[in-house]
Amino acid sequence: MKISLIKGDITEIEVDAIVNAANSSLMGGGGVDGAIHRKGGPQILDDCMEIRQTCGECPPGQAVITRAGDLPAQKVIHTVGPIWQGGQLNEAETLANCYQNAIRLALEHGLYRIAFPNISTGVYRFPKKKAAVIAIEAVNEFEGHPDLEEVIFVCFDEENYGLYKELLL
Ligand code: AR6
Secondary structure (H helix, E strand, O other): OEEEEEEOOHHHOOOOEEEEEEOOOOOOOOHHHHHHHHHHOHHHHHHHHHHHHHHOOOOOOOEEEEEOOOOOOOEEEEEEOOOOOOOOOOHHHHHHHHHHHHHHHHHHOOOOEEEEOOOOOOOOOOOHHHHHHHHHHHHHOOOOOOOOOEEEEEEOOHHHHHHHHHHHO
16 A cells, blocks of 8 residues: 655545545535535535435544545545544544544445545644544554555645655655
């Protein structure tokens, strides 16, 4: 498995699956979630609504998959990060679950190149350095997996990009 780092907009990445930092409602929102729904168009929300009807809300740490509409990626995997509340409420474990459940779901669907945003580090206020360490550790647990080809960390803001650059050296 190759780990790559890109500074940019995840909606422009041509991979098997991009991951969305959604909320439990799966009905869209701001940040990367807003960008994905805006650029991908209504197909994504249609699929999210169907998932809501059959499975209910998506709890933090879990992941679901939809089509990708007009995006260059083949699929979108929506995961719900933890809201940072000081660190005593299993936020770290929940964040690791986001990365690992998204990868597991991708593999189940035959998707082997996956791009992640920096889940929970926007409006959910997870400290960026802690989140980067957790994300890289969680992904590294798939090292040696026979199918997983590439995980790309897509950093939108300069601070996250700098942190990942340092940690991935
Ligand atoms: N491409 C890649 N990363 C992006 C993009 C983009 N186009 N836009 C923003 N980011 P956030 P959260 C980065 O707030 O903290 C939504 O309203 C951004 O720099 O999008 O998990 C949902 O509906 C930051 O580092 O997600 C939820 O309600 C990272 O994406 C809530 O926000 C995550 O920031 C989820 O909060």
